[in-house]
Amino acid sequence: MTCLDCQKELSYLDHRESLERLNLELCPAHRARMEKLMRTHKTPIEAIQLYYGLKKSGTRAMLAWWDGKKTVDLAVSRVKLNIEIDRGHGAMTHDQAMNDLEETMHSFKNGFTHIRIPDFLVQKYYRETLSNIEGIIEGLKNNIKVV
Numbered sequence: 001m002t003c004l005d006c007q008k009e010l011s012y013l014d015h016r017e018s019l020e021r022l023n024l025e026l027c028p029a030h031r032a033r034m035e036k037l038m039r040t041h042k043t044p045i046e047a048i049q050l051y052y053g054l055k056k057s058g059t060r061a062m063l064a065w066w067d068g069k070k071t072v073d074l075a076v077s078r079v080k081l082n083i084e085i086d087r088g089h090g091a092m093t094h095d096q097a098m099n100d101l102e103e104t105m106h107s108f109k110n111g112f113t114h115i116r117i118p119d120f121l122v123q124k125y126y127r128e129t130l131s132n133i134e135g136i137i138e139g140l141k142n143n144i145k146v147v
């Protein structure tokens, strides 16, 4: 059992506590760093879980990335992909829907792809969600090559 971030060996207790709190294998230092991010930037735990999933397959992403206007939960700058975790499951109001559409429009204008992923999707179908994101990244990479 080693830390996903620094490969440091984890004690049984550290391992258990990290799994209980974040469902990720992290050393106390990296766990504290992620918990701080969750407090200060309101980064959703699902974004952190996806971040480490992407890292595992060799994709560098950034958590709580400032895009000049707001903080994006997770960004893959190489392919200009912004990922936001959607936490509101309730019925969407017209205003929210229009705000989302405008945000997406601004992202596209700036050359960014903006996707929203409901938090429950990450919780329930982590593997499938991750592999779809990897597919999107792959697709974006190919599009960049064409241009």
Ligand SMILES: [Zn+2]
Binding pocket: 003, 004, 005, 006, 007, 008, 026, 027, 028, 029, 030
């Ligand atoms: Zn670590």
